[in-house]
Amino acid sequence: MYSQGRSSAMRTAVSAILIVFLLSVQAQAARYDVGGSSGWGFSTGNWASGKNFKAGDILIFNYDPSLHNVVEVDANGYKGCSSSAKAKTYSSGKDRIKLVKGKHYFICSFAGHCGGGVKIEVNAL
Template sequence: MSQGRGSASRTAAAAALMLIYLLAQAEYARAATYTVGGSSGWTFNMASWPQGKTFRAGDTLIFKYDRTLHNVVALDKGSYDSCRTPVGAKVYNSGNDRIRLAKGPNYFICNFPGHCESAMKIAVNAA
């Protein structure tokens, strides 16, 4: 029994969807994971930590810290520069936060009093 044109269209559409899915999965498979601060974890004087590293959208940063002493806040450049947390900023406080990088600049600080001012902050640009 032969198949009609409708079957061929559905087969082509299914193949195209499968290709798009596989390409998306390949992008995530190439994503890297970085522990911020290495073995010392998220702490003071972190601003230079990203230097010399290449980041891509979809890479994951892991922030490890004592949650009674620190946190991680994702914010915009102005707030990063001023060390001020805007209303609505995403605050992480698990002590083991996994944050996926968005394409472009990504800014993070600790907003405990005086911590951002002591360079407990990083700016990461993801290609």
């Protein structure tokens, strides 16, 4: 009976350590509302400037889907405000995108919007 109690206590301790570890890893990921309280739109401008993004962080794009969308493009698409057929397009108005390490480029593909500033570049470390 003593060994069963000891085994049970060991399993409980290991479970507790695992839970603390998972919570600490999850707590390290930041959530960012793109554009702040104004959301994704023409006021987004330099929103990403000065922020330190990390792999695992989540970008939350809030917008009216009848007015905007979010397209993840490559560097050329960002510079030229264009997207390819392979580009991932989001259109829910409440898009959540988890960052992986590296540069990410997002634009709105509605006519004139990207050129008007509805685009961001993010580098996740």
